[in-house]
Amino acid sequence: MDNKKRIVDLELRDRITEVFYIKEAEFRLRRNGRIVDGFLKIVDNSGEIEAIYWDISSEKLKEIEKIKLALIEGQVIKKKNNGQLQMSIKSLKEASEYKEEDFIPSSGKNIKDVMRQIDEKINSINNQYLKNLLVSFFDDMIFREKFKKAPAAKKLHQAYIGGLAEHTINVANICEAICKIHPQVNRDFLISVALLHDIGKIEEYQLNGTIEYTDKGKLIGHIVIGTEMIQERIKQMIDFPDDLAIMIKHTILSHHGKFEFGSPKLPSILPAVALFYADDTDAKINGLINLKDQNKNIDRKWSEWVWWLERPIYLAEQNIMEESVKETKEDLEE
Amino acid sequence: MDNKKRIVDLELRDRITEVFYIKEAEFRLRRNGRIVDGFLKIVDNSGEIEAIYWDISSEKLKEIEKIKLALIEGQVIKKKNNGQLQMSIKSLKEASEYKEEDFIPSSGKNIKDVMRQIDEKINSINNQYLKNLLVSFFDDMIFREKFKKAPAAKKLHQAYIGGLAEHTINVANICEAICKIHPQVNRDFLISVALLHDIGKIEEYQLNGTIEYTDKGKLIGHIVIGTEMIQERIKQMIDFPDDLAIMIKHTILSHHGKFEFGSPKLPSILPAVALFYADDTDAKINGLINLKDQNKNIDRKWSEWVWWLERPIYLAEQNIMEESVKETKEDLEE
Amino acid sequence: MDNKKRIVDLELRDRITEVFYIKEAEFRLRRNGRIVDGFLKIVDNSGEIEAIYWDISSEKLKEIEKIKLALIEGQVIKKKNNGQLQMSIKSLKEASEYKEEDFIPSSGKNIKDVMRQIDEKINSINNQYLKNLLVSFFDDMIFREKFKKAPAAKKLHQAYIGGLAEHTINVANICEAICKIHPQVNRDFLISVALLHDIGKIEEYQLNGTIEYTDKGKLIGHIVIGTEMIQERIKQMIDFPDDLAIMIKHTILSHHGKFEFGSPKLPSILPAVALFYADDTDAKINGLINLKDQNKNIDRKWSEWVWWLERPIYLAEQNIMEESVKETKEDLEE
Amino acid sequence: MDNKKRIVDLELRDRITEVFYIKEAEFRLRRNGRIVDGFLKIVDNSGEIEAIYWDISSEKLKEIEKIKLALIEGQVIKKKNNGQLQMSIKSLKEASEYKEEDFIPSSGKNIKDVMRQIDEKINSINNQYLKNLLVSFFDDMIFREKFKKAPAAKKLHQAYIGGLAEHTINVANICEAICKIHPQVNRDFLISVALLHDIGKIEEYQLNGTIEYTDKGKLIGHIVIGTEMIQERIKQMIDFPDDLAIMIKHTILSHHGKFEFGSPKLPSILPAVALFYADDTDAKINGLINLKDQNKNIDRKWSEWVWWLERPIYLAEQNIMEESVKETKEDLEE
Amino acid sequence: MDNKKRIVDLELRDRITEVFYIKEAEFRLRRNGRIVDGFLKIVDNSGEIEAIYWDISSEKLKEIEKIKLALIEGQVIKKKNNGQLQMSIKSLKEASEYKEEDFIPSSGKNIKDVMRQIDEKINSINNQYLKNLLVSFFDDMIFREKFKKAPAAKKLHQAYIGGLAEHTINVANICEAICKIHPQVNRDFLISVALLHDIGKIEEYQLNGTIEYTDKGKLIGHIVIGTEMIQERIKQMIDFPDDLAIMIKHTILSHHGKFEFGSPKLPSILPAVALFYADDTDAKINGLINLKDQNKNIDRKWSEWVWWLERPIYLAEQNIMEESVKETKEDLEE
Amino acid sequence: MDNKKRIVDLELRDRITEVFYIKEAEFRLRRNGRIVDGFLKIVDNSGEIEAIYWDISSEKLKEIEKIKLALIEGQVIKKKNNGQLQMSIKSLKEASEYKEEDFIPSSGKNIKDVMRQIDEKINSINNQYLKNLLVSFFDDMIFREKFKKAPAAKKLHQAYIGGLAEHTINVANICEAICKIHPQVNRDFLISVALLHDIGKIEEYQLNGTIEYTDKGKLIGHIVIGTEMIQERIKQMIDFPDDLAIMIKHTILSHHGKFEFGSPKLPSILPAVALFYADDTDAKINGLINLKDQNKNIDRKWSEWVWWLERPIYLAEQNIMEESVKETKEDLEE
Helix, strand or coil: CCCCCCHHHCCCCCEEEEEEEEEEEEEEECCCCCCEEEEEEEEECCEEEEEEEEEECHHHHHHHHHCCEEEEEEEEEEECCCCCEEEEEEEEEECCCCCHHHHCCECCCCHHHHHHHHHHHHHCCCCHHHHHHHHHHHCCHHHHHHHHHCCCCCCCCCCCECHHHHHHHHHHHHHHHHHHHCCCCCHHHHHHHHHHCCHHHHHCEEEECEEEECHHHHHCCHHHHHHHHHHHHHHHCCCCCHHHHHHHHHHHHHCCCCHHHCCCCCCCCHHHHHHHHHHHHHHHHHHHHHHHHHCCCCCCCECCCECCCCECCECCHHHHHHHHHHHHHHHHHC | CCCCCCHHHCCCCCEEEEEEEEEEEEEEECCCCCCEEEEEEEEECCEEEEEEEEEECHHHHHHHHHCCEEEEEEEEEEECCCCCEEEEEEEEEECCCCCHHHHCCECCCCHHHHHHHHHHHHHCCCCHHHHHHHHHHHCCHHHHHHHHHCCCCCCCCCCCECHHHHHHHHHHHHHHHHHHHCCCCCHHHHHHHHHHCCHHHHHCEEEECEEEECHHHHHCCHHHHHHHHHHHHHHHCCCCCHHHHHHHHHHHHHCCCCHHHCCCCCCCCHHHHHHHHHHHHHHHHHHHHHHHHHCCCCCCCEEEEECCCCEEEECCHHHHHHHHHHHHHHHHHC | CCCCCCHHHCCCCCEEEEEEEEEEEEEEECCCCCCEEEEEEEEECCEEEEEEEEEECHHHHHHHHHCCEEEEEEEEEEECCCCCEEEEEEEEEECCCCCHHHHCCECCCCHHHHHHHHHHHHHCCCCHHHHHHHHHHHCCHHHHHHHHHCCCCCCCCCCCECHHHHHHHHHHHHHHHHHHHCCCCCHHHHHHHHHHCCHHHHHCEEEECEEEECHHHHHCCHHHHHHHHHHHHHHHCCCCCHHHHHHHHHHHHHCCCCHHHCCCCCCCCHHHHHHHHHHHHHHHHHHHHHHHHHCCCCCCCEEEEECCCCEEEECCHHHHHHHHHHHHHHHHHC | CCCCCCHHHCCCCCEEEEEEEEEEEEEEECCCCCCEEEEEEEEECCEEEEEEEEEECHHHHHHHHHCCEEEEEEEEEEECCCCCEEEEEEEEEECCCCCHHHHCCECCCCHHHHHHHHHHHHHCCCCHHHHHHHHHHHCCHHHHHHHHHCCCCCCCCCCCECHHHHHHHHHHHHHHHHHHHCCCCCHHHHHHHHHHCCHHHHHCEEEECEEEECHHHHHCCHHHHHHHHHHHHHHHCCCCCHHHHHHHHHHHHHCCCCHHHCCCCCCCCHHHHHHHHHHHHHHHHHHHHHHHHHCCCCCCCECCCECCCCECCECCHHHHHHHHHHHHHHHHHC | CCCCCCHHHCCCCCEEEEEEEEEEEEEEECCCCCCEEEEEEEEECCEEEEEEEEEECHHHHHHHHHCCEEEEEEEEEEECCCCCEEEEEEEEEECCCCCHHHHCCECCCCHHHHHHHHHHHHHCCCCHHHHHHHHHHHCCHHHHHHHHHCCCCCCCCCCCECHHHHHHHHHHHHHHHHHHHCCCCCHHHHHHHHHHCCHHHHHCEEEECEEEECHHHHHCCHHHHHHHHHHHHHHHCCCCCHHHHHHHHHHHHHCCCCHHHCCCCCCCCHHHHHHHHHHHHHHHHHHHHHHHHHCCCCCCCEEEEECCCCEEEECCHHHHHHHHHHHHHHHHHC | CCCCCCHHHCCCCCEEEEEEEEEEEEEEECCCCCCEEEEEEEEECCEEEEEEEEEECHHHHHHHHHCCEEEEEEEEEEECCCCCEEEEEEEEEECCCCCHHHHCCECCCCHHHHHHHHHHHHHCCCCHHHHHHHHHHHCCHHHHHHHHHCCCCCCCCCCCECHHHHHHHHHHHHHHHHHHHCCCCCHHHHHHHHHHCCHHHHHCEEEECEEEECHHHHHCCHHHHHHHHHHHHHHHCCCCCHHHHHHHHHHHHCCCCCHHHCCCCCCCCHHHHHHHHHHHHHHHHHHHHHHHHHCCCCCCCEEEEECCCCEEEECCHHHHHHHHHHHHHHHHHC
């Protein structure tokens, strides 16, 4: 999908003919009682746009209702005050040769590279029980494939294919830094739980045009799902120490750090506290980088209200830094 | 232990010779630098008392430090302002023929009778999956024995041997009432989860002189332990529907109703909400009945601060009711 | 209003001629500066629908502004993405022979039957003071009529004519179950306060097309109104014990269980705690049954966000149970 | 009790012979099993001190247990690290000619003067309904006497005889200032509710050696008690407007400003908001003045933790101000 | 701008030709792909209205995009259900002779008069350090001019030019009342900090058509800005006592009273507590007076939800008071 | 003080003659009215112990009251249940040759080494404004000496001389790791604010036997003190960009991340969020390492309640890890 015109790049009056995923569709009878118009939300892997299909014939209506992926020809006809665009559809037909998965954003990082880094971390673990547990997951091809495709979240951070792997290695790297600063923290344990902390997410999300929660994800959640997955593997290992199993499961269960974020226990051992911080740090910083990315072409200094921070974010900080470097240089040149 | 003089019945100046469990012991050198006194906390299954052992010889000191169960001869020598007593120890020797378990309070109810009621509830379940799941637990003799001995809590409610069984049937009975009032609630499901909701407690507590948390109890908690136990049984059953398994586990996980009480998910199906209410209702009302029991011989109208309610409780309400009945009768007789 | 076509049953393109209550009306001049269109919200006792009246003449406009109940002829012309419908009005004229009350939903239960059950409860009270107090209310015909018509809430639970009586007997029945499980709870007192706990609601709501709060309801609230009503009756009774009066009023004042729900005191006697649980249990379970009812014809597994639970609800649980029964049967038949 | 030596003025080694109120008494048998010592808490209207009565004879013991007011001869024998003193009792005998009331602190203000100011405020009210309501209370001699004796709180502010009257006029005066700044606030209404806002306190406290809550105070609370008192008077007045009655009761019910402080409704009319601020301002500032008073002879810059502010208070601010004035003067003189 | 027709006074069908400030503008291509319509939000100093400019030519479009102040001719064409109006624009041209400032509301009070009162307060301060500090601000003409123009808030209270001065003298007057009631409060200190407490607001807001936050206001806030301003002046004064400087800065830093309102320290000296109450009292009462003012022409008894009180407000209280006075008079006349 | 016997190493019955700092002293007259005993709290840089000085003569008493540092000869005479010891003092005389500072614990790290690392970080900054600002602090010898001696906290983390420097470089190193993982974060800015974030602490604490808050620390706090310090330096620098100054101050002000922890603003730029996480991570992990250190000689698996985490901590995790390594080795050897 390389040379495609992407939703994120559209401008008022642009004409476009591309394949899109139809996320929502609503049809309305005009007040004359005869003509039906369609109001759609269509997405590609860069974003979402409203699109209106005026005056749909009865036959076309039946056809459209079943289509998920469509080749759409249209023009951007409205720019709202907040920058949102609206498109008018000229023609629309099924595009069955595409897969829904192609319409979900993917990690910008090379997934092979990320997985290789994870494998290196596993190789560096000395404790055989922990190493065996990690190997039992990451050498299991079914698990590995699911893990590689899973997102790290629905919206907040690394919300794209490969996001889980990317977030996992980031968390492990922050843990590595903590271990260097504080050698009293048990590295084998902390790196191991860092690699395992979010594995339950492979069953928490499903890719359905966009990233969605599964019912299991909503009713059980990745924290308990992941704990169950670990429990199952441990049961199949001979002589895995009970105490160690309890500590691993405790660390997974408590890694959200607060009850109201779905942890049934609070981090009560040193590495569990460290994991909580490493996880939260990467999630929030990645979230902010995404936010700045989404705003990079918009001319304003403050973002909209960010629900997961409960505040808006000041976006000008990189410009101010660059400006001040420039000033410095100018001073030097004088 | 029938004719024993119990701690709860002691009065100032009473002399006593009984077996006690030594919960704590502290030894102090007097300022003359020669004499050592021992300050103990001793318990029977009725309560706890401070006991002082004056002037312990060096040999006796070594002996005492290892004793858990002791035949103690002593006299009550102090009554503090708050009603607490203090005992002076005359002699103390090991009482190895007793078991620590004898010093933990038991349910006043007949445990066989309670288990029979639970079995009847199981028999009344029509859904075969749920019935099989229940039978797999309650017909497993190892589980059944542990279940019969387990307490329902450390302090708040039914904190005695047999307490878990007693609380379980109470919760099931409140659920039964809810189903009668609101026939829209699925009885098979609600009664089944009522019987299973606290089974994780058989691994959350240990009996060690008093009821104590296990490390697993503190680090994992009965909610996730119980969910794991159910998951294991379900895995061994053929064709147990996935959706049903998720709903059962969700209901166990969410039955504390709030994140801050250790539920990683909030009750999100009707029977989960009903179970939360039934559980909380029985726990709190049992807790209050215990509180009133503990205060029945104390002459005051308000209890001390009750931490789990964050308020003191007015204790005179039964007296006021009885008084008002008497008045009525007197009016009638006149 | 039996054979009426109800709002809840309407489909796209349906034509209808029925009497509706006009809840809101807005009129707009088209940009040509001449034609005025009307945008109405109309209700029957099953629900609400948007209705547009195109091109209203000046005379008609004046007429419509005063109409509350109207015979409306129209057609459903739009189905929005969320399932909401929009109607186009062809004609509209006053329907003065109807009463607003007819447009408020009523309890599905037989009100006579519910009142008979309440009377039986009153007869079962042994304490003469409590019985007299109850009789002074429920044998007072003015009170009894208001009580029979009152709703139990504005939206959450039993929000219909007769709802208060229905909720009251449900709460009393849950209390009955608690008394059976825990005979230490004083039944006379608990059943009496269960019957009285919400009587203040007869002055908290008014029926004005829909159920609305009175100013008194908003400024004083049913908790204090009910307490005042009881205080007035007690003052007229000879020798009603002071202590008993205080306990009754305390129980009414505290029955919402938390300060933030408008209770100026927290439940501080055992039966007050029991009443709080019984009340909350019935309210929330009834609320959930309504919610499931409203969603029964909608094809989705999760409800919208439920404000009084602060979460969405999973709606598929009854289907899953039925499905699993079917499977069992099929297994047996094989 | 003018020339009395007061507890607040005692120093280590002081000898004293005065009448005290015995608040608590605890008796202990020494370890020899023969001698009994008594540990008492005794109060005068300035404060409280621990007093030990060594070696009490059996006859004396019986006598002491019944004594509430006693002429005690003793010496101060210990000064603890925190400044607290301990007294040794040499002799103790009943002092029946005193009343318990004499041992409760009184307002430093002239109560007649305070009541006169209240009467002047009442006279300045133009609205006849409000004036009549106020007169019905303050010209009722039974109410007036109770009101004059009542404290404003148990501990926090104006916790002395006459404190309610003093707090009431202060609140009315702050309201007066608000009305001058914001003439849009209805003065008649605001001054009236200021005078009535805490009248329920005459039944919330009882004087029993110290200021204590009544059961009614704990179970119903002065907010609802006061509302009931107003309701009763209003019912006896002819034609008192319903709306006005609801507003007055709403203002009393809401004057604590937050649910968690026992208000079942939040201030929802302008004068109710104003009353809440005036009440809170006077209570907290009076509380801080008391705190500074209690610390005035203690050489430290920070108070202990103040529970009702959830922080300690810096006490040096008056000294710093005086110091800076002195510096100024010195500068001027140079 | 005296005889202008103001937005707040417009009615459906009104024609108007006035200068407005264009706050927002959005342009839409009609579905025919040729005609562009403009949707504007325009304000004067009385309020805001939606205005639609149908069929804008390409040249006009370029012109409009740059205009901030415009002479607009139009007609009110829609009245929504909630009372909001919509205008149709007939012509629009730049009105460069106006200043944006003219479109921001001003205090109803005479600013000279308010400043004179502030100067009198300063003259009444005896402590020379405090007086000098105050004079260093209020006799500095640059500060004085900014202070006179600054609003006290963006929305809640005194949100108009001159609002800061008006709020400042009100707070000082409430403090004056507190000092009269409680002479133990140091008047010199309290009045001084009252006058200085919000001076940071001169850099927190900017006037840009409406009152807006500056970036500095959002990132630093008036509390710390004000503290910095005071610190700078104090550094330039000889021998200003350190302790006094700390107390002043502490009082400014803590005057919002709660961490969540942006105070990094809680009020920990008596005058800081007093200032917090005086500030909050004036802000909230002024806010409510504004609210009532905005609703004075709307026929309803309850305001919309007030976000800064988290409740709606009952608006009928003045009417009820006036009604009850009338009744009284009628009674007297009879 | 190398070969000293330290408080942390004392055992019951140990005799000791060392110099200690007297933190608290209380003197009591025995009940015979003649003999005075002294109850002291004495500290060295390892910990604190209670010490009793029996029967002090009048002359000695006067002498002791002035002594802060004393050569004490004594014996450990009591071991309490919780492990706390009590000492009996045989002799006590002033030890004027010691400095109080010697009795405060110091960082285990080489302070020169830590400062060198900080200097290297400063050298690595490219932005000249930031570098100059850093140099203006760390090349100012008065600042540098204070910074080297300052603790990072009173109790929680790095509460020793040199603790501030140690914590500062740790935070900078975590920030370094974040910049490596997320190159979008501006390294120059983040490292600079990491080095400056806690400089206000040099005026927040004073060393007075133990680490204590200054009044300025309690009333203003290191967050605002640090911001003021930066503001002063920036004012002396030519052309320091305003925007950059605001961003630095914002980041210092917001680095506690939550209002209730004393930040008057929430982190609203990406590097401010990163700094908050890095700071909190190091503080909490250091705090936990201290906690484990304090418990290393105590035989228990759970710590006491940790107030800054609101939970107890499981201490056995390192043992369990080591145990599991041993098991692995044994398995391999078999």
